[in-house]
Every structure is written in structure tokens, then in C-alpha cells.
Amino acid sequence: MITVKQLMDEGAERLSLSVITDPAFLNKKIPEISMNRPGLALTGFFQYFANMRLQIFGLAEFTYLKSLSDVDREKSLRAFFKHQISGIVVTRNRKVSSDIIKLAEEFRVPVLRTSMVTRNFVNECTILLEKLTAPRERIQGTAMEIMGIGVLLRGDPGIGKSETALSLIERGYSLVSDDVTEVRRTSRGRILCWANEITRYHMEIRGMGIIHVPSLFGVASIRRYTELDVVIDLKAPSGDEDRTGVLPNTTEIMGVKIPCITLPVRSGRDMANIVEVAALNQKLKELGHDAAKELDDKVINRLMKGRVAHG
């Protein structure tokens, strides 16, 4: 569960947030990852009050509170604060009145302020909250971006993932992460890949040791994130590989099905070249042009004509 502090740490700049109350309150948790306009609650209607969400005080809330007498205002706010509020955000850089601050201190509720208007704040904050709370995993594999196509190279240790990645970098493509890749599912059902903070953009090449990719190949050789389009499994040859590419194969990462290609690794085979072509071919398939299937249809069509001609 995320805290108001995490929201501040990640979003203070993007959401133009500042802290009004004692920073010690920031460790309050936000149990429900959403926002609520507490207008109805302030009028005294607490049925279905979403107190677990972040409470947004916008123009409507302020105008309503202003219309009340001091006594009613204190009563209304006190009833509101009694509902274990996780945090309050005041939009439009409104001055937070002393009675709100007093109650917030009393109930230890963090109050934040943003210069954004409510609508924009809610949009931006929703995106950020989703990012902060999306399930993430750490998987084995090297992530690269090849001409805008997100590729994850997998395979047993020593099969040549890093070496293949290195050749691809030399060809001008970008490294996202080597060997260990952090992934999360986006709201659009895609898998986003990035590197672990500490080892980011470093690679280990057997026999040579650790290298820092952007220092050697320049900033164009790295990318912070990529959305995964295809998984390529590098395997020792078994003889059972799919040889036409007609049979679609997928693998599941965090419940999302991703096209998966198994490439047998033999000495003398230029894996980088094959991975590059596999990535391009995958893009072509997504654009609706499946070369393997089209050739097969063409052959079948011709064979059927042959049968008619020859009885």
C-alpha cells in the first residue's frame, strides 16, 4: 500500500505539490488508489463516503465551505475529519484556512497543495498513482529496443544473451536492461520493461567483465523504457524448432500473452542479425502481413488448382 510520502516523492514536481501540514503526517497510507471530491460529505451525507481515497478540495468544496457560518463550518469539517481521512489535496493554490490546518493537525491528516486546477490534477495524479501501485516483477532476460520494437531476449546462462545484445547495440539499437529486467503491466495491457536502478546500462560480457554501455557507445545506445512486443528465447538446438513460423507461439508475462520465438543457437550463426529480422518480422505480422501464412495460402491455392488439372 502506498503512502502519501511516496506520492510526494514521486510526484511533487510533476503535480506541483507542496506540503502544508507537519511532514510527519506524510506516512499516512492511501488504501484506495483513487481520488474523491468530498462535496457531499461536507454537507453531512456520509453514506458511501470514500474516506479511503485521497480527498480533493476544489473550487466547489471551497465555495461551499465559504457559504457556511463559522460554527457550521467547524461542525462540517470535524465530521469529515472523523472519518479517518488518508490525505487532502487542495487545488488551484488556494489558501488553506486555519481551521482546516488545525483539524488536520488534530487528526494527523496530511494536507497538500497544488497549483494545478482540479481536472488536470486528477488526471495526472491518477496516472501517477497507477504507476506507483501497478504490480511489478523482476524477470530474467535482456530487454532491447530494435527500431521501436520492444524485444526481450531470454535463455539459459551462457547461451549468449549479452553477446547478442552487444552486437545489436553495435548495429545502432538500444539497450534497456541486461540480464535482469523489471516489468509492469500498463493499464493498456502492455508489458513495460526497464532496468534495475543500480545496474542500469551495465553489461557483463564473459571473459571481459563489466562494461558501461553509454560510455562506450553513446547515449543513443540506451533507452529507459520499452513496451514489450516480442520475446525471443535463445536455445541450444534440439531439432524440433518450428521451421515455417506458421504456428503462432506465445508466452505469458504477468498474465499478458506475448508472441514468442525460439531461436536455436549454433556457432557461426549471426544471432544479432536473426534477432533483428525476427523483430522486424514480428512488426510486419502486427501490421497484418504474415509472410509465412501468406506463402502457405499461395502454395495451397496452387496445389488445389493442380489437383483439378490432374484429376
Next chain:
Amino acid sequence: MGDEILIKEVKVENKYGLHARPAALIAQTAGKYDCEIFIEKDGNKVSCKSIIGLMTIEGYPGSLMQLSVSGSDAQEALDALVELFVNKFNED
């Protein structure tokens, strides 16, 4: 022994003929053997280890073709390939 060429006539008996999937199956099976394996139809002769080659010989349903195999494991290879044709490439 290695110079001997084994020849066998086979018939395409599946519904769609020698399209990509059967071609892949033949190439994959042939690829497991060291011997040289060719298939011939109407004067066109291609290696059984090449998918693209197999798709060019126009093996329409009902057509006849000749397998010719030579090499150390020729007999096993021939048996395995004939079985594929007899089983209609596990289709239908």
C-alpha cells in the same frame, strides 16, 4: 554402402498437398539424418531439407514423387519419410 542410392515412390494423400506445414515436417524429419535426401517430381529435384524447395515442387494432392536417399543412415531416413507420406503428414 554410402554410394548406394535408395529410391522409393511416394504419393501425396493429404487434403491440401505439400504446403508449408507438411514441407516443414519433411524438412525437420530429413534434417535429423546425415544422409543426402532428395525428392523429385516431373523433373524437378530438390533437397528434402529445404522447406522453400519442397514448396516449389507443386506436390498437389494425389501427385506421385520419388524419394532418393544416399548416405550412412539412408534406410532409417527413408522409412521415416515414407511414414510421413503414408500418415498424410498427420493431417486430415
